[in-house]
Amino acid sequence: MARVTVVGAGIGGLASAARLAALGHQVTVFEAAETVGGKLGTLSHRSAQGLFRFDTGPSLLTMPQAFGELFHDTGDPIESVLSLRRIDPAVRYRFGDGSILDTGADPLEQAARMDEVFGAGAGGAWLRLLARGARIWRAVEEPVLRSPLSVSSAARRGFRIDQLAAVAPQYTLHQLARKYFDDPRQRQLLERYATYAGSDPQRAPAVLAVIAYLEQAFGSWHIEGGMSRLAGAIAARATERGAVIHTGTRVTGITTSAGRIDGVTLAGGTAVQADLVVANADAASVHADLLRRPGRRSPRADSLSGFVLLLGMRGHTPGLGHHNVLFGAGPYPGEFDAIFGRPGRPALDPAIYVCEPGDPAACPPGYEAWFVLVNAPRHGADGSAGTLDWDRPGLAAGYADHLISLLSARGLPTGERLLFREVITPADLQRRTGAPGGAIYGSALHGRLASFRRPRNVTGVGGLYLVGGSTHPGGGLPLVALSAAIIANLIGPA
Numbered sequence: 001m002a003r004v005t006v007v008g009a010g011i012g013g014l015a016s017a018a019r020l021a022a023l024g025h026q027v028t029v030f031e032a033a034e035t036v037g038g039k040l041g042t043l044s045h046r047s048a049q050g051l052f053r054f055d056t057g058p059s060l061l062t063m064p065q066a067f068g069e070l071f072h073d074t075g076d077p078i079e080s081v082l083s084l085r086r087i088d089p090a091v092r093y094r095f096g097d098g099s100i101l102d103t104g105a106d107p108l109e110q111a112a113r114m115d116e117v118f119g120a121g122a123g124g125a126w127l128r129l130l131a132r133g134a135r136i137w138r139a140v141e142e143p144v145l146r147s148p149l150s151v152s153s154a155a156r157r158g159f160r161i162d163q164l165a166a167v168a169p170q171y172t173l174h175q176l177a178r179k180y181f182d183d184p185r186q187r188q189l190l191e192r193y194a195t196y197a198g199s200d201p202q203r204a205p206a207v208l209a210v211i212a213y214l215e216q217a218f219g220s221w222h223i224e225g226g227m228s229r230l231a232g233a234i235a236a237r238a239t240e241r242g243a244v245i246h247t248g249t250r251v252t253g254i255t256t257s258a259g260r261i262d263g264v265t266l267a268g269g270t271a272v273q274a275d276l277v278v279a280n281a282d283a284a285s286v287h288a289d290l291l292r293r294p295g296r297r298s299p300r301a302d303s304l305s306g307f308v309l310l311l312g313m314r315g316h317t318p319g320l321g322h323h324n325v326l327f328g329a330g331p332y333p334g335e336f337d338a339i340f341g342r343p344g345r346p347a348l349d350p351a352i353y354v355c356e357p358g359d360p361a362a363c364p365p366g367y368e369a370w371f372v373l374v375n376a377p378r379h380g381a382d383g384s385a386g387t388l389d390w391d392r393p394g395l396a397a398g399y400a401d402h403l404i405s406l407l408s409a410r411g412l413p414t415g416e417r418l419l420f421r422e423v424i425t426p427a428d429l430q431r432r433t434g435a436p437g438g439a440i441y442g443s444a445l446h447g448r449l450a451s452f453r454r455p456r457n458v459t460g461v462g463g464l465y466l467v468g469g470s471t472h473p474g475g476g477l478p479l480v481a482l483s484a485a486i487i488a489n490l491i492g493p494a
Helices: 011-022 065-074 107-118 122-145 151-157 161-167 173-180 184-197 206-218 229-240 283-290 333-339 395-409 426-433 477-491
Strands: 003-007 026-030 042-047 050-055 084-086 091-094 100-103 220-223 244-246 251-257 260-266 271-273 276-279 305-314 323-326 352-355 367-376 418-424 464-466
Touching (some): 003 011, 003 251, 011 026, 011 065, 011 229, 065 477, 100 107, 100 184, 107 122, 122 184, 173 206, 229 244, 276 283, 352 395, 464 477
Parallel strands (some): 003 276, 026 244
Antiparallel strands (some): 042 050, 084 220, 251 260, 260 271, 305 367, 305 418, 323 352, 352 367
């Protein structure tokens, strides 16, 4: 039995704790915040009308089987602790010309809708794209997403010619969209998946087209009571299996002896001995701030961030789906040119994501709780590419006003229906979660080998492992869950 210290109680840290405790290890988790969940946060607003509750991180669950496996492997099935509801239609898209497309679970119905909106042949092109996504999934699921990875290990495994053709390493996602689709609106649908990895579709690899297949094949799901219930359920499973979780306890250092982990140091100076450390924090910060090895080469956290509005709304909004994407009228690449520019700028005509979960736990009867998100530059005051000083006086309030005007122009007027608003900037996200600059996904997936440049789960320091969205296999709830499974397999049973 190893003494395992987990640094951070985000989803990756909690899932690692649950798995390792179930394998018989002595597991202790230290989390700097007062609550668990990391970026899977929640914010409550009490008004005279009652309590409004917002998920402030991921607002949907894809690939629920990744968490089904977690709960199955550690005890009772996920259905025993959480109620999942499949969302269909999954997303309501509104394009710059006012046209609307609902994406659903049935691929043939989806194709028929695309023929109606984009013109004859568009549905067939989408089905061909989904078939390619299925081939990509078969190529990458086991050898890439469920295994520790590096360029050399991938080369040893190799890809068959048909698998390599499906992955299309010579294309960006933007180029693949132009290859498959004639209508720029349909291209926007595919290019948007780059943002699931915090990246620019003009530089992100075509392999991200697999997300279109995953959404169609495995669905989009809501957790009744709010997405943050997932964090609570995993934390409960970890403690049931013997893990001890300390919140409000910051780890300030990871200590070594003879090149191997021997413990951690807490704020205040307390030393805690450990045989193994699993770090659920940004990989670059682990080396620079906790190990104090700033020269250690690690991809910087350069993915995009997000600017969030939490809106309390009176009444019911006709035509508003659970998940909604409102595209701007201008060319989609312009949004990313602004965000990743030097310095970064708030996009003036961004795609706007609106989630209204229709969950009784979210707001009082007769009201709606809108989570509104746009892609945004990371927080930073040095003027480097993709950064912006979000603490500059008046910037956040002015941009919030601009976005509310855009909502009205795109068919979702607020007016007198707006009861209140809360704003979360990339600077706020950095302060709340410790993510450098508020970068949601760690390093952006830019370039052919971007997936292989992510920090490995096994580090060069004996006994130190990395888990979470900034490390392999990537960001997003399902991949974070898979990273915890990789860690557990690497460490093994007690």
